[in-house]
Amino acid sequence: MNRTARNTLCVLFLALALPAGAQAGNPTASSGNQLYANGSGIAITGLSNIQIQNLATLAKVWGFLKYYHPAVTSGQRQWDNDLLAAIPTVLAAADASTGNQAIADWMTARVGGTVSPCNPCAAYDTSDLYMGTNLDWISDVSLLGAGLSQTLQSVYANRTPATQTFYVSLDPNTANPIFQNESAYSTISLPDSGYQLLALFRFWNMVQYFYPDRDVMPDDPAGSPNYWDDVLQQSIPQIAMAQSVLAYQQQLLLFIAKINDTHANLWSSLGARPPMGSCQLPVQVRFVQGVPVVTGYLSTDGSGSGLQIGDVIQQLDGSAAVDLVAQWAPYYADSNQAARLRDIGNAMTQGACGAAAVSILRGQQQLSLTPDRVPTGILTLTSNGEDDLPGSAFQILPGNIAYLKLSSVVAEYAADYIESAAGAKGLIIDIRNYPSQFVVFTLGDLLASEPVNFAQFTYGDVTTPGAFHWQNPPIALTPAEPHYAGKVVVLVNQITQSQAEYTSLAFRAAGAVIVGSTTAGADGNVSTVPLPGGLSSLFSGIGVFYPDHTPTQRVGIVPDIVVTPTIAGVRAGRDEVLAEAIRVIERGPLSESGPARKPLLH
16 A cells, blocks of 8 residues: 555544435346335244244355355346345245255356356465454355355355455555445335345445454454354344334444444434434533533533533433433444443433433532423534644643644644744644544654554455455654654544544654543544445444554554543543643653553554
8 A cells, every 4th residue: 555545544533424325336237126126025023033043044145145156246146136036935944954945046046056167266365364254154064054055165166356346346545345336225115124134134244254343343252253143143133123214223223333333333324323302402411430421512502501511410301321321322333432432422412302301410419400402403513523622723832832633733734833843842732533634644754753663454355255464564654854853742532533543543653642541443444335225334444453463443542641531620621631741741751750651552
């Protein structure tokens, strides 16, 4: 990946939702895509265990053939239609053996019973392998039966060497997967069990074969060897039997959250995620010391709500805040708890317009208030996406300390910022936000005193889907002038996500000290996932690691000096993270400083 390409590593953050109905093209395979234009005709109101098992097997076989069989990878089949044709027969199977035979017969009818020998054949390079294909199941005769298993193994052995197929290719600059020729079927009428299963099967297989963080999805990878298979079986009845558009969207939210990726969400349908409502209280809520706290106002008259900065929300409309968080959390597709609580806090006071019943703790005093929820359209919600200082991007703080916030940084002024900071005691770079422009190299090179690697990527393999390889060489900073030789402190927290985390990686490698709390744990360019019903999701498309192969996904950027806000600090209006950064600069070299540094991850 060249330097110009690396500068495109700029990804979606927080609530930048894709438009409803976003899709990556319309299938043009020769068998046509209009067979089920008015609906699949499949209505499922109940499923037995054997039906769930057989549908799960169909999902895996269909996905494997989608990315491996030459008749499908070349675009000769409208593979969505073929799936919808298979479902009724598989549902009718009385047992696993009959189900496997139904799948085998369907496969023979659609793509033939044998595969021509490949010439040339795909090569499977393991010299730079990060993660293998996870295809042991195609050899499992007890799962598939001997005939079906043998056929799938033959398909694998004779797979195409093409690096772009009908349904997937890798971005030429960033190498994240592009899922072309996937229709979002925006005009179908829901509920429709067939299309709902298509959504599940499509997304599940995209993750199975092209999600670079597949190995860190479970909270306990070592204890969940069949995690993604289990998610498929658990999700089949919930998604197939969803009896309304809202129920379908909410079941997809629950499924997508199992990826544990802050980039992944049902971005087209966040209104279906609880708490639902077009209004909210005019206050900003953050989780501080583990509890929801009012940290600001979202309108000029927000103080008229009666809520004060520093108030701890204990109950909303008669429900304990801790119970609401537990109830809502499964719908939030976040990499770690810091990001999940951030997103829940942003949405926490949403609901029906009008008076809300709120119980708060103000210091030692418990109060009951009835502030009004107001339409979100009249609120200023941008403050939910940053925790930096108001004012200009570059400032000189009291005590002659330079300060640069990336939420309004201008890349072409990078040298000017450095020259303006030259006479200061040190430079604080605030990345408790999302950078307005990509400055990883334009600014990072000015901080580096010598060439230094700061990141390494992994990417998927179109010729052997499911495998992931290391990108080489690692991504590096190259020193440039004017060089900043002073002390640099970078501020991060749960708002620091994706490009902001990538930027933090680079600046840390250049010698900066990271101060703050755990970041959102989702880095790397995103890939779009169109889903039936005009819906759209995303997931992180490349794996991002430190040069020593320590992961960043779900972990985030672990600070060198951990500082988290306190309720007392919020109430007093103190920026405790910034205050610690100032202390780090003023007290001299780190070896002489107070708080012990956490070990660096590189």
